[in-house]
Amino acid sequence: MLPALGGTQRYFRVLLLILLALTVLLLHRNLLHKAGFLQKNAIQLTPLLEDQAEGPPVTNIMFLKTHKTASSTVLNILYRFAETHNLSVALPAGPRFHLGYPGLFQAYYVEGVKQGGPSAQRRFNVMCNHLRFNLPEVQKVMPRDTFYFSILRDPAFQLESSFAYYKHHAPAFRGASSLDAFLASPWSYYANASRSAGDVYARNGMWFDLGFDPDAPADDAYVRARLADVQRRFQLVLIAEHLDESLVLLRRRLGWRLDDVVAFPLNARGARPGPGLAPAAQERARRWSALDWRLYLHFNRTLWARLRAELGPRRLQAEVELLRARRRQLAGLCLQDGAPTHSAHVREPRLLPFQSGQDDILGYNLRPGLDPEALRLCRRMVTPELQYMARLYARQFPEKPRKSIPFLEE
Template structure:
């Protein structure tokens, strides 16, 4: 009897062990299936990417970082959009040029990328890709676990097309934004007075003259400008510098360089035709009017702008003659693309975008042009020593979903950048090396 009892107990234990092993194997297999489903695009998503790629080809003819913000106060997405009903968009590189209105475009892409759980190509340190040096693939942080490619690159850099193409997929859409060179340089000078050595020298020279520092600089710019100093890149033809061109003087390579940029960029938006530019961007990426709604971000208070007399404007144009050439060239290209889109269609779509954007602004914004001292930390833009950057106050009595949407529309660049980086990597951004 003892032998029989022992035999039954052993048999029962063996059965239990086998059942346990089978259960563990089944659970492991299910986990792998779920993980594969989450990490790899479905067949539909792959097909959508191919369709987006085909659609794309048809259109081709050292700041001190604020305290990191891990998440906006309201994390709900707007009710209209979900990750399951949105089609995949092609990867995008946005060359974020200085003081052209590019923060507003970047915010549109940040919102799009967050909503679709896109993988951002972020700088491995701080908020810029080793600026003012040329972009290098090695300056991009690692590809996150579970991602097969980078989907969006839209942080400040000085362009190097070959290096960017090492990071981004072949079907990437390249876009950027240019602005009237006179307005751009005035804004660059005021905003970056203390970070560009030539500007700082002019500021010191102007301290006892009673004249604006910009006027003193333009009286004899060569006196202050040392072209061998990397941070002086913004001190002459800043848009050409950001675009990776020779910004010091005209040379024989300029026509070929312009042709290469025209071929590489699917869309060069023009700040003076911002809404029309967004319509062309929406057509290129498959975005609707709500996706394209925007607020003017990183804007200066009126007291932080220098009045531009005709004399100053003439000097600005002369000093930035290459930026004028660049701007005029791409304005012509822009209107050619607008004509391909259809001028009447563009006019009608622009009117609808403005109506939609104004409706969203009324819903979201309690106060505009709010001084930084009256803003909470989350919505306070970064301030420089020489300008006051104003922001927005969000309306109260909104639903959580609407609050989340509205806060993201007015979220300053550095806070949004920090939030998305933490969301992607689960850690704070690394600080810039001390020697930079």
């Protein structure tokens, strides 16, 4: 048995332990500083928790990129995954930036695919660029085990975003002083989509992207049949208003890691003056795009039914919080001021998003002093879709002329 310590001995022993602990803390702080991170910003590149997926990840993926639905953010997720895992991407051929949109997709719009019979076709792992869905042609370039998914948004807010973004592109929008004026008398401005390509953005745009007629009557039997078509083909439909919950479910379906689905909002508009559409105008927008509204209601219900069945409220909340915490962590690591900025303040031209319409499209500045590994991760997360597509094209087809992005060359 050890002899009892006197008061003086106990005092000096406690003091020695405190000094030892302080020494270890200071050494740890110095190591973090030398690595380029102050203690308050010591953010790891590894996820907050281990998140090993069961089985191999899904690598054959077709994402139908609908317009003004947070789809650019999802596109970034897919581009990053493809680049990280050295997957092939079905990219627009030659100088194109989309796959024939607004025309129905044809396989030969993809670089590396020849016009001809099935024997001439090349298969790709990932397809996610702008196109109007045409399943037989998509199947010519995507493997049979491809996972199909898309994204939808409440048509009132989707139409509001489309009006701002395509104001000078869609004839129906050009003639209207505001979206309220357009919705007060839409047929006064709208031309049938088959006669004016730009007006595909002005009514039932998501229905159109799926390959259906945006001007078809909202007959119940017709709508139910088309919804069944989408349900059969697409294993999952995300909902923009519930993007984090959607990404939790997407991650589970694809067997991906947490960092594979963490993303910063891309192609987002800056703060807009005024309150936006009033409730009465929102209802007019939903009536005007009645096919999109039926589509949205159906797949919003479907998403939540699947979330309840597969996760339950507590598990869902925990996984959503984990996703958001990791996003905050990476924002602190990657982003100057931890947030997006106005396009005029984006310092690197390669990170400047394309500007369209009435509103400023926000971009990002990276924090200075990032180490090479962090810089590579952060740059991928904030690269706009045109620049990212051009980079993947150069990497995948080094023998081809590079994509020219005019707004970066002015």
